[in-house]
Amino acid sequence: MRDKLLVKTLTVVLLLTIFIVMAGMDFFSVIDNRTLLYGTTGQDVQELQIKLKDLGYYTGEADGIFDLETHSAVKWFQKRFCLRNDGVVDTLTWAMLNIIGPGQAFAQNSTTSSNDVYILAKMITGEARGEPYIGQVAVGAVIMNRVKSSKFPNSVYAVCFQPGAFDAVRDGQYYLPPTSTALKAARAAISGWDPTNGALYYWNPATATSKWIWSRRILLRIGKHVFGI
Amino acid sequence: MRKIIIPVLLGLLLWTGYFGYTQHKMNEDLARRTENQYQRSFHELVWNVETINSQLAQTLISSSPEQVMLSLTNLWREAFAASSNLGGIPIAMVELDKTEELINDIADYSYFILKKNNLENKKLTEKEWDKLQELYERSLVVRDELQKIESTVLNRDLSFVEVETVVLRNGKKLDDNTIVEGFQTIEQKVKAFPDLQFDEGVHKIEPEPRSIDGKEITEEEAVQIARRFMNDHDGPIAAAEMSFSADGKIPVFGVKTVKEGEKIPTYLEITKKGGHVIQMYMERAINESKLDFRAAEEKARQFLEKHDFKDIDLVDINTDTNTAIFTFVPTQKGVRLYSDMVKTHVALDNGQVIAFDQTSYLSYHHERNIGTPKIREEEITKSMNPNFEVQQIALAYVPSEFKKGLEVLCYEVRGKIKEERFILFVNADTGEDFRIVRITKPREFEVTVR
16 A cells, blocks of 8 residues: 555656656757747747737748748847847747747837947846946946056956956846846946946945955945945 | 666666766866867967067167067057956956056057157167166066966966856865966066156046035035035925945035935935035936927026036037937137036936036136137148048147146147048147047947846
């Protein structure tokens, strides 16, 4: 009797494990949907296009041909949902497409911006999303001050991507779409607003790992961050 | 039953093992690719510093101006490459201020001599030679240390990715800490040299701000000033509170005010000395544009006039989403004073000034001794590049990028070549181009925000 119960539980656990592991692997693409990419055609591509259309990412015809327009729609969708935005519809993308209903998850907006402002906005979002507005501008201002300083690289992108300089680049938060507040803060910082009056560093006293950062002269504190030269 | 379960479990185990193994392989592959990037930057850095060192040596022994120029050009280039490659390795936890300064000094100084001697084609002066000698000694130390690190990196196959994961991210020490310690040694050795003094004109400078007149104010007074300012500008204020205090180039109090019945705050910065409102930023949402630029400019002028800015010329218009940004400069006897800018942002929905920045004005504005230009306006326009269509011409004082406190009287010539618009600042005494500014608007693209 006990043996039977044991076997039953084991079977359930086993089935569950198999299910979870398989979900993690690309097995779904074999069983359920195949992986779609640029150039693929077929019923499933049409299904994909209809789904993207319902969600508002695709405006073209649902003709079952994975063309450039479909490709960019997929990339847009993947970016919005933090997937690897390579335009390849893999298991994860399929899963996300099935889960998401129209208008769900991240509310999205589109606006226009120059590339420099956008990069800065992404950095601010990754680094200081929870901070008050002025704290976000201050983070942007530090990056702009570094661009101007002779001790740091000369472009916004090079400053942001110095290895180890910013956590948001390290942990990938940079690769998410920015918040509209951050975009505004980025514009303010690029137009010259510098609440820090020339700071080149900032750190969070609660989480800063490096000790030498405290040797910097502290100028001010906004929200969770300390700013210094 | 068991007969089935055991082989299935066993198969699953094997499969999990295989799965883990491939994941591990992929991870390793990724780490290796990152490591290769870092290694490239590092070895290039060593190469750059070696070249810098040998080019400095060549400059010191050569007596022909042509050879010196060639070396200086190489120096200038290699110094830029060195600083870029230094920025490409994960050693952000090591303080390298002095080392970076040295590389920058080499770039600036070689450019300085290049610029000077290019026109006159003369030999190095003794003073220049001495300075280059000093730079050479320092670069030698950096080179030697870098080569030591390089040899250890090669010999023991040290990994920069490891430095990044262990030291930079987790703040722990590596068993073999050669890379970190090596760079620390470089910084210490460079620091040990006396500070290099350069003549004016070598480094680009920002003009020194003038001290602001007035008495020191207290935090309460700052809050009062902000309250009064915003009451006047935006209607009744519900709350005003101290937000921060900063001691940068210009010490300021930051004050946050909130309008009655609203939640989004406005930030003001008030100078600790004199209690001037130096910056104001309203964070409100801006609706659809209703005003054109002309009407918006009028609003900006009214605002500035109210705050005692007289005789100002509009020199630049910029746009942002539903916002116009106007830059004004004050004039004295009709001469534009470019150092003393004031910026205002006007919301195009109702014409309200939503941001205002007079940092430059407060820092630099003073009475000038206006000189008379040696060259007449007609001569300037006559000698222009024939492709350049002159649209507007005015006199202006423009700050020098290299000499402290120096302002040059220039003709400000605005015009265009085809559709490209430029401002040419032409020295009003010598007729030489002092600065050329291309007026471009950054290209805007559709972007997504959340």
